Amino acid sequence: MKKTPPRKPASRSSKPVAHHAHMRHADKVARPTAVESDPLYIVRRSRIHGRGVHAARRIRSGTRIVEYVGQRISHAEADARYEAKLKDDGHTFLFVVDDEICIDAGIDGNAARYINHTCDPNCETVIQGRRVFIEAIRTIQPGQELGYDYQLTWDSTDDPAELALYACRCGAAQCRGTMLDSEPLDKARKRKAAAKRKRAATRLKAAGKSGGVRKA
Numbered sequence: 001m002k003k004t005p006p007r008k009p010a011s012r013s014s015k016p017v018a019h020h021a022h023m024r025h026a027d028k029v030a031r032p033t034a035v036e037s038d039p040l041y042i043v044r045r046s047r048i049h050g051r052g053v054h055a056a057r058r059i060r061s062g063t064r065i066v067e068y069v070g071q072r073i074s075h076a077e078a079d080a081r082y083e084a085k086l087k088d089d090g091h092t093f094l095f096v097v098d099d100e101i102c103i104d105a106g107i108d109g110n111a112a113r114y115i116n117h118t119c120d121p122n123c124e125t126v127i128q129g130r131r132v133f134i135e136a137i138r139t140i141q142p143g144q145e146l147g148y149d150y151q152l153t154w155d156s157t158d159d160p161a162e163l164a165l166y167a168c169r170c171g172a173a174q175c176r177g178t179m180l181d182s183e184p185l186d187k188a189r190k191r192k193a194a195a196k197r198k199r200a201a202t203r204l205k206a207a208g209k210s211g212g213v214r215k216a
């Protein structure tokens with residue numbers, strides 16, 4: 001039998017609210033919105049890994065479910081923080097926003113950090129105004145776990161033992177066996193640089209044909 005917790009006494013403080021000078025005040029206190037009183041998701045144990053985020057009710061495809069929040073830090077800071085944590089259990093809370101900023105959801109993060117990777121995602125991540133949002137790409141039924149493809153960045157020179165920590169056990173038929181991006185970062189950079197050189201060469205060639213140097 002479940003124990004019923006003792007009822008909390010009505011929280012009516014007998015103390016008057018202390019007066020503090022120089023504090024900003026809001027104009028009014030809003031009632032909880034529909035979303036707050038009827039949440040889209042709950043965090044509970046996952047079949048994939050640790051804790052996971054599950055639909056609390058039906059979520060339609062295209063719904064913006066939650067923002068990925070946390071401390072916004074530079075890539076250098078992110079490297080410094082997690083370089084030393086090689087014996088990590090494969091849980092990473094870092095999200096790359098762009099070439100300058102990462103979000104470390106290990107600090108000031110919300111439920112979004114518990115959304116697991118899956119190779120058969122029902123969600124995707126969208127960057128808008130340098131913020132990260134998680135949106136449904138399919139209709140998700142109540143109780144189903146939310147997941148998206150982490151596409152974790154890696155280099156071909158990384159220690160294979162370390163990369164093995166990011167093995168995927170999502171159980172999807174098309175599971176690729178890893179949470180890592182299909183292409184290492186260094187190779188992707190080389191490929192992009194080569195493509196850029198090629199485009200530049202083509203432009204030069206075209207400019208040559210049309211008579212060369214552009215006049216100022």
Ligand SMILES: [Zn+2]
Pocket residue numbers: 118119120168169170171172174175176177178
């Ligand atoms: Zn998988």
